[in-house]
Amino acid sequence: MIEVKNVNKSFDNQHVLKDINASFEPGKINMIIGRSGSGKTVLLKSIIGLKIPETGEIFFNGREFIRANIKFKREIRKELGMVFQGGALFTSLTVEDNIMFPLNLFTNLTKKEKLSRVNFCLERVNIQNANKQFPSEISGGMQKRVAIARAIALNPKYLFCDEPNSGLDPQTAILIDQLIHNITVEYNMTTIVNTHDMNSVMEIADSIIFIYEGHKWWQGGREDIFNSDNKELNDFVFASELCKKIKKTNP
Amino acid sequence: MKLLSVIGKYLVLMSAVFTKPVRARIFIKRVFEEVEQIGMDSIWIVSIVSVFMGAVLTLQVAINFTSPVIPQYLIGLSARDTFILEFSSTIICLILAGKVGSNIASEIGTMRITEQIDALEIMGVNSANYLILPKITAALISFPILNLLSIILGILGGYLIAIATDVVSIYDYIYGLNYMFVPFYVTYSLIKICVFSIIITSVSSFHGYYTFWGALEVGKSSTKAVVYSIILVLLFNLILTQLLLT
Numbered sequence: 001m002i003e004v005k006n007v008n009k010s011f012d013n014q015h016v017l018k019d020i021n022a023s024f025e026p027g028k029i030n031m032i033i034g035r036s037g038s039g040k041t042v043l044l045k046s047i048i049g050l051k052i053p054e055t056g057e058i059f060f061n062g063r064e065f066i067r068a069n070i071k072f073k074r075e076i077r078k079e080l081g082m083v084f085q086g087g088a089l090f091t092s093l094t095v096e097d098n099i100m101f102p103l104n105l106f107t108n109l110t111k112k113e114k115l116s117r118v119n120f121c122l123e124r125v126n127i128q129n130a131n132k133q134f135p136s137e138i139s140g141g142m143q144k145r146v147a148i149a150r151a152i153a154l155n156p157k158y159l160f161c162d163e164p165n166s167g168l169d170p171q172t173a174i175l176i177d178q179l180i181h182n183i184t185v186e187y188n189m190t191t192i193v194n195t196h197d198m199n200s201v202m203e204i205a206d207s208i209i210f211i212y213e214g215h216k217w218w219q220g221g222r223e224d225i226f227n228s229d230n231k232e233l234n235d236f237v238f239a240s241e242l243c244k245k246i247k248k249t250n251p
Numbered sequence: 252m253k254l255l256s257v258i259g260k261y262l263v264l265m266s267a268v269f270t271k272p273v274r275a276r277i278f279i280k281r282v283f284e285e286v287e288q289i290g291m292d293s294i295w296i297v298s299i300v301s302v303f304m305g306a307v308l309t310l311q312v313a314i315n316f317t318s319p320v321i322p323q324y325l326i327g328l329s330a331r332d333t334f335i336l337e338f339s340s341t342i343i344c345l346i347l348a349g350k351v352g353s354n355i356a357s358e359i360g361t362m363r364i365t366e367q368i369d370a371l372e373i374m375g376v377n378s379a380n381y382l383i384l385p386k387i388t389a390a391l392i393s394f395p396i397l398n399l400l401s402i403i404l405g406i407l408g409g410y411l412i413a414i415a416t417d418v419v420s421i422y423d424y425i426y427g428l429n430y431m432f433v434p435f436y437v438t439y440s441l442i443k444i445c446v447f448s449i450i451i452t453s454v455s456s457f458h459g460y461y462t463f464w465g466a467l468e469v470g471k472s473s474t475k476a477v478v479y480s481i482i483l484v485l486l487f488n489l490i491l492t493q494l495l496l497t
Contacts, residue, residue, distance in 0.1 A: 077375035
């Protein structure tokens with residue numbers, strides 16, 4: 001369980017996060033949605049400690065994270081897996097070495113055991129015969145899947161995904177969504193996905209937080225979106241003409 | 252005020268760099284990789300520059316020593332001392348600041364903007380230590396070797412031009428190389444290059460590490476890394492000369 005309490009963050013006098021409170025439950029896909037520039041990436045990066053909020057607290061299973069010393073933060077971070085928007089794979093390493101990287105640093109497994117774990121993770125994300133390829137030699141969708149494989153290599157308790165579907169075609173995006181969903185349920189992870197892809201939201205979200213101009217504007221489940229009379233949420237979710245028609249035909 | 256802030260940021264980064272690596276084996280492997288990139292890949296440029304500069308220096312000194320009262324062996328002596336005292340440490344480091352410094356800044360800067368550094372941090376890795384310490388260590392190992400190589404090749408360049416053009420006799424040139432040799436000058440040269448190697452790698456890493464926003468910034472960081480490395484090398488050259496030779 002991750003709890004966010006009264007988090008505020010500013011950049012150069014621009015108040016980006018305004019008193020955010022939220023809790024994210026394990027075994028569920030928790031989604032943060034909002035327009036570009038609404039503050040959702042800042043919120044995600046604040047939760048994992050890449051940005052430091054001015055005020056507020058963040059708890060990982062009751063352990064305060066923001067004000068913790070760097071050594072304690074690094075210990076907690078070993079329990080985190082993160083899938084970055086661009087994959088953030090190490091370009092100088094092969095697919096196999098990318099996934100083996102955290103295993104080399106934080107486990108005492110033998111080379112054979114590490115290789116076995118790498119192959120397991122790659123199988124888990126449906127990638128075969130790409131061990132010796134470099135990130136530049138594989139497609140965007142594969143890069144995202146390798147990033148997921150690397151994120152789950154150490155069996156994390158918490159998984160964070162920053163716009164995992166950006167730049168992917170709808171079919172590949174659905175595959176990535178299903179993968180994130182299956183892994184979350186299988187390992188009972190606390191997963192937070194940052195997205196503005198409404199297909200993803202409708203596909204896998206268990207709990208949704210809508211961020212609007214730095215505020216937590218709305219919170220609910222997948223089904224609640226259709227029934228909500230929140231104007232800003234409706235403007236965001238049903239922005240296209242097609243979605244507006246769907247909303248009208250399914251009152 | 253801005254300068255103080257930059258110095259503070261640099262010191263904070265260095266305090267993160269100079270910590271115990273997570274795994275000694277991985278650290279050693281990374282150092283070897285960096286020695287190849289920073290040291291081995293620089294051998295050719297150091298060799299070419301040193302041989303040609305040794306030849307040109309010998310020619311110019313010989314052309315200017317026209318007075319019959321000036322002994323010819325001073326040509327060899329001046330080539331030797333110029334290379335040991337200044338060229339093979341300071342000038343070679345200015346060249347390496349361009350080659351190695353820009354490479355380090357752009358490599359780390361690209362890792363920053365593609366979120367690879369964030370990925371390291373999220374894994375619980377001290378990214379500054381993991382990325383920068385092997386580079387500093389590798390430079391500390393390879394720069395002194397490049398310094399000695401440059402001294403040898405510079406003097407060899409002078410020797411070759413002496414054979415090819417007859418501006419000075421081989422006997423006078425070699426006599427000059429041995430005349431009034433001060434071994435401490437080599438120590439002085441090695442001390443300087445060790446300090447410069449830390450300056451070049453740490454300053455370039457600093458500029459790369461604090462690159463934000465996009466590809467354009469990587470280019471700017473790379474330029475800043477070279478410019479500030481050169482300025483600091485020249486400043487510390489003055490300070491070290493004052494401290495060690497006067």
